Amino acid sequence: MAAVESIRFEVPIGHDWREHGVCKGRTNLFFPPRAERPQARMRREAQARLLCSTCPVQAPCQEFARGNHEYGFWGGESEEDRHLAGYTVAAPIGVRARAGAS
């Protein structure tokens, strides 16, 4: 089994973790356009998830989004991921869309 190496990143005191996010200028990947189709959402979120997996501030970003019940894709998680982890937004889009489709 290959060893998994974790990357530890300390945000200097007084610095906002958001300054270190690798998603700057990529808002289109993290928030849906109006009337986004489910397949397009899956593709967009896969790209966002990939970018988050390389981000040095994924942990504080995820904690922030969970704690503030944010919409959009944050810290490697979609709204549905946060909902399943117990951090529900007012109307989780993925869950609601799937519930309506069945």
Ligand code: SF4
């Ligand atoms: S974890 Fe993802 S959403 Fe958060 S700052 Fe990094 S790239 Fe942006």
